[in-house]
Amino acid sequence: MRRMMVEIPIPEKWERLWYTCDLRGFIILSLSLQTFMILVAPVRKRTKSNWIIMSLWSAYLLADWAANFAVALISNSQGNPNCSLGKKQVRLAVENEDLLAFWSPFLLLHLGGPDTITAFALEDNELWLRHLLGLIFQCLATVYVFVQSLPKNRLWIPTMLMFLTGIIKYSERTYSLYRASADRFKDSIGTAADPGPNYEQVMDGFFSKKMDKLPTRIEIVSDPDRGATSARKAKKGSLTELELVQYAYQFFETFKGIIVDMIFSRRERNQSSAFFQNRNAEDAFKLVEIELNFMYEVLFTKIPLVFSLTGAITRFFSLATICSTIVLFIFENKTNFKRVDVMITYGLLFGALVLDFIALLMLLLSDWIIISLRKSPEIELKNKTLKTRLVSAFFRLRFAGTLGYTKDHSQSHTCKYCEIKFLRRRWSESISTYNLIYYCLHPRPGIHQFLYQNFGLSGLLDEIKYVKSKSFTPKLKEFIFNELKVKSELADDLETAKEICSARGNWTILMENGWGSLLQYIIDVDYDQSLILWHIATELCYNKAPIPANNDHREISKLLSDYMLYLLIMQPNMISSVAGIGHIRFRDTCAEAMRLFDEIDCGVQNEDLNQHYWKIGYRVHPHLIRL
Numbered sequence: 001m002r003r004m005m006v007e008i009p010i011p012e013k014w015e016r017l018w019y020t021c022d023l024r025g026f027i028i029l030s031l032s033l034q035t036f037m038i039l040v041a042p043v044r045k046r047t048k049s050n051w052i053i054m055s056l057w058s059a060y061l062l063a064d065w066a067a068n069f070a071v072a073l074i075s076n077s078q079g080n081p082n083c084s085l086g087k088k089q090v091r092l093a094v095e096n097e098d099l100l101a102f103w104s105p106f107l108l109l110h111l112g113g114p115d116t117i118t119a120f121a122l123e124d125n126e127l128w129l130r131h132l133l134g135l136i137f138q139c140l141a142t143v144y145v146f147v148q149s150l151p152k153n154r155l156w157i158p159t160m161l162m163f164l165t166g167i168i169k170y171s172e173r174t175y176s177l178y179r180a181s182a183d184r185f186k187d188s189i190g191t192a193a194d195p196g197p198n199y200e201q202v203m204d205g206f207f208s209k210k211m212d213k214l215p216t217r218i219e220i221v222s223d224p225d226r227g228a229t230s231a232r233k234a235k236k237g238s239l240t241e242l243e244l245v246q247y248a249y250q251f252f253e254t255f256k257g258i259i260v261d262m263i264f265s266r267r268e269r270n271q272s273s274a275f276f277q278n279r280n281a282e283d284a285f286k287l288v289e290i291e292l293n294f295m296y297e298v299l300f301t302k303i304p305l306v307f308s309l310t311g312a313i314t315r316f317f318s319l320a321t322i323c324s325t326i327v328l329f330i331f332e333n334k335t336n337f338k339r340v341d342v343m344i345t346y347g348l349l350f351g352a353l354v355l356d357f358i359a360l361l362m363l364l365l366s367d368w369i370i371i372s373l374r375k376s377p378e379i380e381l382k383n384k385t386l387k388t389r390l391v392s393a394f395f396r397l398r399f400a401g402t403l404g405y406t407k408d409h410s411q412s413h414t415c416k417y418c419e420i421k422f423l424r425r426r427w428s429e430s431i432s433t434y435n436l437i438y439y440c441l442h443p444r445p446g447i448h449q450f451l452y453q454n455f456g457l458s459g460l461l462d463e464i465k466y467v468k469s470k471s472f473t474p475k476l477k478e479f480i481f482n483e484l485k486v487k488s489e490l491a492d493d494l495e496t497a498k499e500i501c502s503a504r505g506n507w508t509i510l511m512e513n514g515w516g517s518l519l520q521y522i523i524d525v526d527y528d529q530s531l532i533l534w535h536i537a538t539e540l541c542y543n544k545a546p547i548p549a550n551n552d553h554r555e556i557s558k559l560l561s562d563y564m565l566y567l568l569i570m571q572p573n574m575i576s577s578v579a580g581i582g583h584i585r586f587r588d589t590c591a592e593a594m595r596l597f598d599e600i601d602c603g604v605q606n607e608d609l610n611q612h613y614w615k616i617g618y619r620v621h622p623h624l625i626r627l
Contacts, residue, residue, distance in 0.1 A: 023077070024344055026070040027103060030110045031351045033063040038114035038355055042362065045296060048428045048469045054460075060120045067110045068138070074100050074107075075141050099341050101149035104142045105162035106348045111138060112169025115302040115359045118176045122299065128177035135170045142166070155332065158325040165321045168314050172302055180299045186260040239283050245367045246377040247275075248290035256295060266494075273488050281481035282474070290367060293426040297368070307368045315360070322353050430469045433562030434569055436532070436586070437539055439466050440593045463570060470559055479556050504530045527575075528568055528582035532589055535565045 036059050044056055077100060111134070119125050146159055153159070178184055209216040239247065254268055276284055297303045305311045326349045334342050363369060444462070491497035504527070525533070538561035542554060567575050568582045 023070060023073045023100075024340070026066050026073065027107075027344055027348070030063065030066045030070055030107060031348060033059050033066060034110050034114060034355060035351065037063060038116050038358055038362075041114065041116035041301075044117075045293070045427050046425055048430055048432065050464050056117075057120055060117065063113065064111060064134075067107045068134075071104055071107045071138060071141050071145075074104050074145050097149050098153050098155045099337055099345060101146050101153060102155045102159050102162070102345065103348065104145045105159060105166040106352065108138055108142055108166030109162065109169050109352060111135075112166065112171075112173045114355065115306060116362065117300060118173050118302055119180065119300050122180075122182075125177050125180040125299065126182065128174055128181055131170075131174045131177055135167075135174055138170070139167060155329070158328045158332075161321040161325050161328075165318050168318065172305060172311075172314065176302045176305050179305070182260055185299075186257070186262065189257045189260075189262070236278055238280065239287075242370065243377045244283065244287050245290055245370050246375060248287045249294060249367075249371045249375060251275075251287070252291045252294040255291075256298070259295065259299075273491075277485065277488065281478045284481050285477050289426050293367065297366075303363065303366060303368055306363060307372050315356075319353075319356055319360075322349070322356060325349060326353065428469070429472050431472050431559070431563050432566045432570070433468050433470055433559065434466055434566035435468075435539070435562050436535055436565060436590065436593070440590050440597065442466075443594070467566060467570060468562075470562075475552055476556055476559065479553070504534075526581070529585055531564055531568055531582075532585060535561050536589075 037056065040052065040056050040059070044053060047053075142163060146153070146156075146163070150156070179188065251272065255264065255272070257264070279287070302311075306315060329345065329349060442465070444465075487500050491500050538557055542558045542561075564575075565586075569586055572582055
């Protein structure tokens with residue numbers, strides 16, 4: 001039986017509106033997304049707000065799609081100037097063919113993206129080859145649109161100028177992704193092969209001297225600890241902001257291979273250890289913060305490329321071509337162009353100029369400008385040369401507003417200080433926490449289960465519901481730094497260092513208080529299982545033990561316990577090479593805990609839960625009752 005297809009007629013006015021506004025709407029959308037990304041991308045490091053991160057992620061994905069779709073619309077309108085609207089033939093804005101051809105290079109420029117974000121996640125860097133193919137095809141589409149507008153195109157000169165700028169921008173993004181990909185990044189920091197000493201030649205010389213009966217002996221001389229010697233030359237005591245940036249860059253160059261699992265020599269480890277032994281907690285965390293900021297910008301932005309000689313040339317060329325294009329378009333005859341299209345063109349031109357100036361201002365406020373002028377803090381620039389003045393000027397510009405404010409200022413000054421500090425800080429200055437008991441007492445609603453089974457959004461929704469951000473306080477910094485400093489002093493050889501790093505309770509105060517028999521149930525298990533056991537033990541002690549007068553360590557233990565569980569569940573790749581096993585153990589533990597809650601009828605109130613903590617601890621793991 002033949003099927004009948006029913007066509008739903010679309011009113012002519014709505015179809016005409018679509019063909020009139022679709023391209024213009026996507027042009028405006030593409031420019032808006034670029035503006036949003038260049039302004040919001042730097043905020044991503046400074047906040048833990050899921051809404052900001054999700055908005056940026058959506059804009060990142062939508063920006064490429066919007067620009068690609070707009071190029072396709074321009075190409076389609078140039079190749080098919082007529083479109084059927086019912087029984088009539090309506091021409092698609094062909095009177096603005098020159099402007100359509102002029103718009104296509106701007107979309108190529110948008111595909112290059114802002115300097116502040118090239119990748120949203122590390123996996124995006126591995127897609128550099130896809131972006132390279134996209135660059136080729138989008139260039140061909142832009143050339144096709146341009147050729148279709150010839151030979152009557154009155155805007156062919158500004159179109160060519162913007163086409164060159166668009167190619168440069170898109171090529172920069174593709175090359176930045178290529179440089180940040182795992183294999184290329186590892187190759188870029190790999191050192192030349194070192195065959196070591198020529199032992200054969202040494203032994204030949206030794207035996208030849210023995211045969212000649214000359215006094216000869218072999219003496220093994222240990223390699224001098226050049227790393228510690230270099231670190232001893234470093235400045236003692238507190239460091240200035242400028243010195244922190246310079247030392248952080250030195251350590252970044254040394255240890256950036258850690259993200260691709262490269263190993264380091266004993267000299268480099270000793271250099272780092274000796275340096276941090278002379279620091280306080282505030283300077284140590286500040287230095288690591290700046291070091292990680294360098295690493296972030298290498299992996300997710302164009303900034304390292306921009307500060308090269310090629311990047312400086314391309315930035316100058318980009319600004320010059322955009323300014324020249326604006327001047328040429330201003331003096332061009334626009335009598336046959338639609339007013340709305342002329343306004344959109346001005347928006348694209350001045351939008352590109354403003355975005356370039358914003359990017360330039362952000363570069364001047366970054367740490368890279370200081371490093372590009374003076375990398376080492378050990379070089380004294382006593383003469384008032386131009387380079388010295390530039391270092392001082394950019395340093396004052398970089399830290400303007402954050403210096404000079406104290407806690408004793410008025411409330412209005414304090415608010416202003418907080419706003420400036422938010423813009424200047426390099427990370428959110430908070431840590432994420434995840435609690436097993438809270439998760440068990442607040443199960444996912446039904447909509448979560450539906451989204452998990454059908455769309456795989458459980459992880460995102462769980463992070464919104466169960467992950468809490470806590471402030472990274474100075475007391476917590478001091479505690480962590482002092483503990484690491486003590487263990488660093490004990491790790492005077494490689495075996496001791498390995499023992500300290502693999503400890504799962506061996507170095508706790510339990511050993512000193514006669515609880516050593518408990519450790520067999522925590523040491524002789526897998527790392528993720530040990531972490532969950534310690535998390536439960538910490539939760540039991542935190543809620544049941546009497547609150548001491550000075551409860552700083554109590555709060556710190558609780559915070560660190562929840563943070564480690566967050567890493568295990570939400571960021572498993574950061575602590576385990578076999579991600580997923582921890583999830584299974586966590587799920588099984590939660591199932592046992594929730595079954596226990598049902599049996600003892602705890603409900604979902606924390607007041608009821610406190611009455612049964614020892615029973616919960618005993619049922620979740622029998623050996624925890626000894627705590």
